[in-house]
Amino acid sequence: MRAVWLREFGGPEVLVPGPAPDPVPGAGQVLIEVAHANLTFVETMFRATGFGPFARELPLIPGNGVGGTIAEVGPGVDPALVGRRVVSSTGGTGGYAERVAVAHDAPLPVPDGLPLDQAVALLADGRTALMLVRAAGLRAGERVLVEAAAGGVGSLLTQLVTAAGARVVAAAGGPRKVALLRGRGLDVVIDYRQPDWPDRVHAATGGLDVVFDGVGGPIARAAFDLLDPGGRMLSFGLAGGTWADLPAEVAAARKVTLLRPSAPPHELRALTEQALAEGAAGRLRPLIGQRFPLERAADAHAAMQSRATVGKTLLDLP
The missing domain is CATH 3.90.180.10 (Medium-chain alcohol dehydrogenases, catalytic domain)
Incomplete structure (x- = not known):
């Protein structure tokens, strides 16, 4: 072969x-x-x-x-x-x-009606996105920043956050990705390659309740600084090359919870089944x-x- x-x-x-x-x-x-x-x-x-x-x-x-x-x-x-x-x-x-x-x-x-390529696209990214949203405990009306929102996990997170009734701020690197996200119906899209991107997020939201960090490094640190007390920061990727440098004592002083969710194999399997079912129903579009x-x-x-x-x-x- x-x-x-x-x-x-x-x-x-x-x-x-x-x-x-x-x-x-x-x-x-x-x-x-x-x-x-x-x-x-x-x-x-x-x-x-x-x-x-x-x-x-x-x-x-x-x-x-x-x-x-x-x-x-x-x-x-x-x-x-x-x-x-x-x-x-x-x-x-x-x-x-x-x-x-x-x-x-x-x-x-693979459920009937779900194309095989879409099922493969949901295999790892779908369960990850569902696990992150579950761990975040999202509430309607919360302000949520999704980094790397044009990526596989990030694009699914924007859909799940919207479905939960929260307000999405999508962040991506470069004009092509920004245009793609706007074309997918997202209203607040920020290019984090622009030096003033944190100011733009703050102007649009007044602060954040949740950050889904798929980039790490300095981008993640800047996003952390936008969180209000009681906020949650969930790290799932390091597209920037390194995890964010966020000491636990700094987060505690800011009253921000740092999370890097994981799940045992049987839960990951159940989350994958859920992602496939959501894809078949048209509620999750990879x-x-x-x-x-x-x-x-x-x-x-x-x-x-x-x-x-x-x-x-x-x-x-x-």
Whole structure:
């Protein structure tokens, strides 16, 4: 089968397409014929440095999320699963390939009416966005800043915050992303590459109750300074390269709660199921900003790393 290999850590060019043995589903496993592979920012960090939650033994086929059709089952698995459209985590590796074998209980069925590519776009980002909104305990009328609002998680957060009755301030980097967000119906959109962006947020809101921090670094610190007492700051990404430097004692003095939510596997699975259901019902619309064929995984990583992408980036397999 066709696959993409990582044989050394480094720049995007270390992702090299090549042949790989066809996986065979073992006892308790299913084989997924992959139509779309999900790409996440943490995968670009892992490729560059080996940092992240994935196993470091090289060589390996990267990729932690796929969508496709169950093509075969191993011993002890219900053959009725063959032909089912599913999305699935892979356990950390194997996703950048035409086929992948996973435990039979890893895949989630894709609801009728939800296109498979949208389901893949919701696989990781949807559950993350739902987890963040749940942890924030949003209340109607609150003023909420979503950083990296043109990204995969951020674009979903803007929808969930609006649905909760809160007021969204969307922040993104550069005029292209600002225009995209305005085109998606958001009224208050700020370009955080402009030096006066905190002043603009304050002028529009008078202060903030919640910040969803997907950028980190100085942007996050400036957003923190806009929070009123009793505010909450939830960090979910570091597109800027580093987490925000926010000492706990400073937050306590400001009466701001700092949160970096997580959840055990069974809760993440339930959140993914919820995201898929919301997508099927049309209440959660993932933004798929760019697609690459499998062989151009290196180009996909380069685009994500340069922050030139919007929404979700997918690898498409014919």
